[in-house]
Amino acid sequence: MAEEEDGDRYRAPALDKGLDILELLSSVDGGLTQAEIAKRLDRSPNEFYRMLDRLVRRGYVTKIDGDRYSLTLKLFGLAQLHAPVRRLVSYATPIMRELAETSWQANQLVVFDRGAAVVIAQQEAPRYWGISIRVGSHISLFDTGSGHVLLAFRSPEERKMMIAEHLQSTEQLNLTPEFFARLDQVRDRGYEMMASLQTAGVYNLSTPVLGPDGRAIAALTIPYITLVNAPTAPDITLTIRHLQDAAARLSQLAGSDVPQSS
Known part of the structure; x- marks a missing residue:
């Protein structure tokens, strides 16, 4: 009593x-x-x-x-920003460092959190030139390679909730059938490659880090620039291959047994 x-x-x-x-x-x-x-x-x-x-x-x-x-996914997002994300970053850091060395490019790791794609880790380019985004930056779901990948590798119901959360904090957008067709294309191809809509001369190369259920828990992204004074630098095709290999290794560490395209 x-x-x-x-x-x-x-x-x-x-x-x-x-x-x-x-x-x-x-x-x-x-x-x-x-x-x-x-x-x-x-x-x-x-x-x-x-x-x-x-x-x-x-x-x-x-x-x-x-x-x-x-x-919504807010509770999921709050949980992500604690120990699971710290573990993901700790797993990703050496892989991202190696990716930067082999690709000659900067790269970043992005997750979905409360309506935005959020950069949780980044690795500088190993040489003079590279494009970097600060850790903690919030980027769009709709006009970035990372955002496309995070949406493409989720279920239709999750995708709907993610878009609804994003639109709560931004102006209303008219998402066309072509946009959703693009997401399907990204999923079928296994990665996104698109000209940056923010910076001229940059291509967003992004591929998913998959969890045990085959859903994207993060996007690993390279803002690719052509190094005109470095003829031996990997071209964009080889860079995509390096990116996919790195994401596949990180996915394995995250518990995924889903094969990724290469």
């Missing part, structure tokens, strides 16, 4: 309600309406209106198909 009283001493009903919603939504596919949430938790729908509104505004839950609530 005393233990039960101690356990209830610091009750927080509102917090419990929010956690109940998050746990419920994490267990279903396709989301639930407010009425369905209330029914499953054996509560009145009115009890959840304000809590759902706050969870949506804070980015933990999103509305899909008009009136259905679905869990």
Whole structure:
């Protein structure tokens, strides 16, 4: 009896309600309406209106198909930024350093976090010239090689949630059928190669780091520049091969047994 009283001493009903919603939504596919949430938790729908509104505004839950609530990837993103990401960076560092040496190019590791592609590690080019992006930089999902890869190697449902999270913090974009066809092409080919939409003369080369389930947990990217004063430097075709080999090694360390194109 005393233990039960101690356990209830610091009750927080509102917090419990929010956690109940998050746990419920994490267990279903396709989301639930407010009425369905209330029914499953054996509560009145009115009890959840304000809590759902706050969870949506804070980015933990999103509305899909008009009136259905679905869990976003925010909790996943928060978890990623702790020990798993530190381990990923520790695995990636020697591989990225070797990639820079063999390709003569800088490279960076990018993950999806709360609506953006975020650079979590970068390796400078070993010689005079290279393009680097600062660790912690947030880049677009829609017009970068890293963003395309992170979207291409996710399930349609995850892709939909990632796009919804991204659009919450940016202006609305009209994503065309051609854009989604491009993602399918990236997935089929195994990597993205595109002219940079931010810097002239740079090509974004990006390939996925895959987890055990075959989904992209990160994108390994080279902002490729042609070194005109270095005729022995690897060309773009050989650089892509080096990039894919590095990503495949990192994917193996991350637990993937999915073969990658080379």
